[in-house]
Amino acid sequence: MTKRKIEIMDTTLRDGEQTSGVSFSISDKLTITQLLIEELQVDRVEIASARVSEGEFEAVKAVMEWAESNGYTEKIEVLSFVDNGVSIDWMVNAGVRVQNLLTKGSLNHLTYQLKKTPEQHFSEIAQVIKVSHDKNIETNVYLEDWSNGMRSSREYVLQYLDFLATQPIKRVLLPDTLGILTPSETFDFISLLRSKYPKLHFDFHAHNDYDLGTANVLEAVKAGANGLHLTVNGMGERAGNAPLASAVAVINDFLPEVEINLIESSIYKVSKLVETFSRVRIPANKPIVGDNVFTQTAGIHADGDNKKNLYFNDLLPERFGRKRKYALGKTSGKANIEKNLQELGLKLNDDDLKRVTQRVIELGDKKETVTQEDLPYIISDVLDSKLYEEKVVVESYVLTNSKGLRPSATISVCIEGKLIETNAQGDGQFDAFMNALSKVYDEKNLTLPKLIDYAVRIAPGSDSDALCETIITWETENKTFITRGLDSDQTVSAIKSAQKMLNII
Ligand SMILES: CC(C)C(=O)C(=O)O
Numbered sequence: 001m002t003k004r005k006i007e008i009m010d011t012t013l014r015d016g017e018q019t020s021g022v023s024f025s026i027s028d029k030l031t032i033t034q035l036l037i038e039e040l041q042v043d044r045v046e047i048a049s050a051r052v053s054e055g056e057f058e059a060v061k062a063v064m065e066w067a068e069s070n071g072y073t074e075k076i077e078v079l080s081f082v083d084n085g086v087s088i089d090w091m092v093n094a095g096v097r098v099q100n101l102l103t104k105g106s107l108n109h110l111t112y113q114l115k116k117t118p119e120q121h122f123s124e125i126a127q128v129i130k131v132s133h134d135k136n137i138e139t140n141v142y143l144e145d146w147s148n149g150m151r152s153s154r155e156y157v158l159q160y161l162d163f164l165a166t167q168p169i170k171r172v173l174l175p176d177t178l179g180i181l182t183p184s185e186t187f188d189f190i191s192l193l194r195s196k197y198p199k200l201h202f203d204f205h206a207h208n209d210y211d212l213g214t215a216n217v218l219e220a221v222k223a224g225a226n227g228l229h230l231t232v233n234g235m236g237e238r239a240g241n242a243p244l245a246s247a248v249a250v251i252n253d254f255l256p257e258v259e260i261n262l263i264e265s266s267i268y269k270v271s272k273l274v275e276t277f278s279r280v281r282i283p284a285n286k287p288i289v290g291d292n293v294f295t296q297t298a299g300i301h302a303d304g305d306n307k308k309n310l311y312f313n314d315l316l317p318e319r320f321g322r323k324r325k326y327a328l329g330k331t332s333g334k335a336n337i338e339k340n341l342q343e344l345g346l347k348l349n350d351d352d353l354k355r356v357t358q359r360v361i362e363l364g365d366k367k368e369t370v371t372q373e374d375l376p377y378i379i380s381d382v383l384d385s386k387l388y389e390e391k392v393v394v395e396s397y398v399l400t401n402s403k404g405l406r407p408s409a410t411i412s413v414c415i416e417g418k419l420i421e422t423n424a425q426g427d428g429q430f431d432a433f434m435n436a437l438s439k440v441y442d443e444k445n446l447t448l449p450k451l452i453d454y455a456v457r458i459a460p461g462s463d464s465d466a467l468c469e470t471i472i473t474w475e476t477e478n479k480t481f482i483t484r485g486l487d488s489d490q491t492v493s494a495i496k497s498a499q500k501m502l503n504i505i
Pocket residue numbers: 015102142144145175176177178205207
C-alpha cells in the first residue's frame with residue numbers, strides 16, 4: 001500500500017513562544033531548530049513572527065545563516081503580516097525564504113478588527129503575494145479564526161479560498177485559533193474543503209482549549225489534511241497547541257495509511273531540551289514525555305507484567321527513548337521490588353524479599369519517596385538488622401536546637417526490659433543524644449565505645465527527599481566496628497546507627 005505523506009510543521013518557536021512567560025534566546029532558537037530538523041526530522045519549522053523585535057531579527061538571521069549553509073532554507077518559516085511591505089523588507093534583510101502570511105479567516109475578524117471588505121482584503125493580500133514572489137519569498141497563507149469562519153461565515157471562507165486558488169501560493173494554513181472545534185466538526189470542515197479544493201494543500205493548526213487538540217489533529221488527517229502544526233510539549237498561546245509527541249503517536253498507531261518523517265526515539269530528548277530552555281515544566285502525567293507516564297505503581301501491574309506483559313499497550317517507552325519503571329512505595333508489591341532488583345542485577349531469597357517489601361511499604365506510608373537508587377541501601381539496612389538482637393531499644397527522644405542555647409536531648413532507653421530516662425547537652429543534636437546515652441551507661445558502670453568516624457551519604461541520583469545512610473565507626477579497647485542507620489532524616493539515621501552499636505557491645 002502506498003502511504004499518504006503528511007507534513008509536520010513545528011511551531012514551538014513561534015506559537016510555542018506565545019506561552020505566557022516564555023522567551024527563547026538567539027542560541028535557544030538556533031539549537032532547537034537544529035534539533036527539530038536534523039534529529040527529529042520535522043519537515044518545516046516556524047521560528048518567529050516578523051517585526052517583533054531587534055532580538056527576534058538577530059535570531060532569525062542566525063537561523064537563516066545556518067539553514068543557508070546546510071540546504072534547509074525552504075524548511076524555515078516566519079509568520080508575517082499584511083502591512084504594506086514592512087514584513088517583507090524585514091524578512092528579506094533576515095534572509096527568510098518562506099512566509100506564513102497572517103490573514104483573516106472569518107468575516108467577524110475582518111469586519112471588526114480590520115474594518116475592511118473582503119474585496120479590499122483580497123486585493124492587499126494579492127499585492128503582498130506578488131511583491132514577496134518578486135523578492136524570492138514563497139507564501140503560505142494563514143486564515144486566522146478559520147474555525148469560527150466555517151461556523152458563522154462559511155460563504156466568506158469559500159469566497160476567500162476561491163480567490164486563494166488563483167494565487168501563486170504553496171499552502172493554506174487552517175487554524176482553530178480559539179481551540180473551539182469538536183473532532184466531528186474538524187472532520188466535516190476539512191472534508192468539505194478537501195472535496196471542493198482538491199489541488200490546494202491544507203495544513204491544520206489545532207489549539208488545545210478543550211483538551212481536544214490531539215483528537216482534532218487525528219480527525220483532520222483522516223479528512224485529508226496535508227499537514228499539521230504541532231509544538232513540543234504542547235506549548236502555545238493559552239492552553240497551547242496540539243502536542244507533537246501525542247500527535248505523532250496517534251498518527252503512527254491509528255492511521256496505518258499515513259506516513260510521517262518524524263523519528264519517535266528523538267522525541268523525549270527534544271522535549272527535555274525545550275523544557276530546559278523554556279523553563280516550562282512538563283506535567284508528570286503528560287502523555288509520552290511526562291515523568292510518570294511509563295511508571296507502573298500498583299503491585300498488581302508489576303505482577304501482570306512479570307507473567308505476560310499484561311499491563312503493556314502499544315505505547316512502549318523504548319519507542320520514545322524512555323524506559324518503563326516500577327514505582328516503590330506503599331502500593332508496591334513484591335513484584336515491583338523484584339522488577340527493580342532485576343534492573344540492579346540483584347536477587348533476594350523469599351524471606352528477605354518480604355522484609356524489604358515490608359520496609360518499602362512502611363517508608364511509603366510515611367509519604368517518603370523511595371527510588372530505585374535507594375533500594376541497595378534499604379536492602380543492606382534490612383539484612384543488617386537481622387544480625388542484631390534488640391536487647392537495647394531507644395524508645396523515645398526529644399532533641400532541641402535553638403538560637404543562643406546549646407542543643408539538648410532527652411532520651412528514654414529500654415535496656416533488657418528496664419526503662420531509663422535522662423537528658424544532656426552537646427555540640428549538636430546527635431552529640432547531645434550520645435552524651436545522654438553515656439549518662440545512662442555511666443550509671444550502670446559501663447563504657448560506651450568511642451566514635452572515631454562518622455560519614456553520611458545519600459544514594460547517587462536521589463532527589464532532596466532521599467534516604468540517607470549514616471555510617472559510624474566505633475572503637476572499644478579490643479575492637480573497631482561499623483554500624484549503619486538509614487532514614488530520610490539525617491539525625492534519625494545516626495541514632496539508628498547508634499542503636500545498632502548498643503546491641504553489639
Ligand atoms: C497567529 C495565528 C496564525 C495562530 O496561531 C492561530 O490563529 O492559532
